[in-house]
Amino acid sequence: xxxxxxxxxxxxxxxxxxxxxxxxxxxxxxxxxxxxxxxxxxxxxxxxxxxxxxxxxxxxxxxxxxxxxxxxxxxxxxxxxxxxxxxxxxxxxxxxxxxxxxxxxxxxxxxxxxxxxxxxxxxxxxxxxxxxxxxxxxxxxxxxxxxxxxxxxxxxxxxxxxxxxxxxxxxx
Numbered sequence: 016x017x018x019x020x021x022x023x024x025x026x027x028x029x030x031x032x033x034x035x036x037x038x039x040x041x042x043x044x045x046x047x048x049x050x051x052x053x054x055x056x057x058x059x060x061x062x063x064x065x066x067x068x069x070x071x072x073x074x075x076x077x078x079x080x081x082x083x084x085x086x087x088x089x090x091x092x093x094x095x096x097x098x099x100x101x102x103x104x105x106x107x108x109x110x111x112x113x114x115x116x117x118x119x120x121x122x123x124x125x126x127x128x129x130x131x132x133x134x135x136x137x138x139x140x141x142x143x144x145x146x147x148x149x150x151x152x153x154x155x156x157x158x159x160x161x162x163x164x165x166x167x168x169x170x171x172x173x174x175x176x177x178x179x180x181x182x183x184x185x186x187x
Contacts, residue, residue: 016057019043019140021068022079022119023089024108026099027126032089033068035129035153041141043068053078066140073115086121087136089129130154 021032021043033045043066047056053075059065072079079086097107117123122139129136134145 016065017059017067017082017084018064019066019085019087020072020079020082020121021066021087021089021140022072022116022121023068023070023126024073024091024093024096024113024116025070025105026096026103027070027089027091028129029068029070029089031153031156032129034156035133035150036066036068036137036140038141038143038146038149040064040143041066046070048072064141073119074112076115076118079119085140085142086119087140088116088119088121088123089126090116090123091126 021029021036023029030045033043036043041064042061045068047067047069048071051059056067093108093110093113100107122136124136133150137145
């Protein structure tokens with residue numbers, strides 16, 4: 016079962032957070048909705064504490080709200096998000112979609128806190144003392160997803176978009 020979540024819009028540090036929060040005791044999956052349906056996430060097998068760092072879960076706020084995991088919600092200015100998306104050839108994010116982030120319960124922080132004030136985030140999510148040495152090493156890296164290397168399960172993706180339609184119609 017997922018024990019912690021980092022939730023944000025795209026281009027808000029989730030790839031870096033996934034790397035940072037994967038340790039000898041934890042596995043933090045980045046954007047698992049490319050491979051798993053929402054209702055399959057808690058069935059993912061691991062011998063470690065499971066977490067996700069995801070740019071899609073804010074689109075299913077009721078599911079997130081009902082989940083018992085500890086949550087950090089990252090915020091970034093919408094114009095910055097969309098400029099970064101444009102540079103990478105990604106779809107733009109709507110103002111309405113980002114509003115879902117404000118509605119989620121959890122620890123709300125600006126995305127740059129991952130780099131500038133990480134101790135609180137790390138200890139809240141992992142329930143472990145902050146590893147400053149590891150953070151400082153990783154902070155020097157520009158960790159980003161390579162879009163062409165993302166493995167997408169087409170069937171899962173189609174079902175997720177179907178679920179989004181249900182969410183938008185108030186059914187989920």
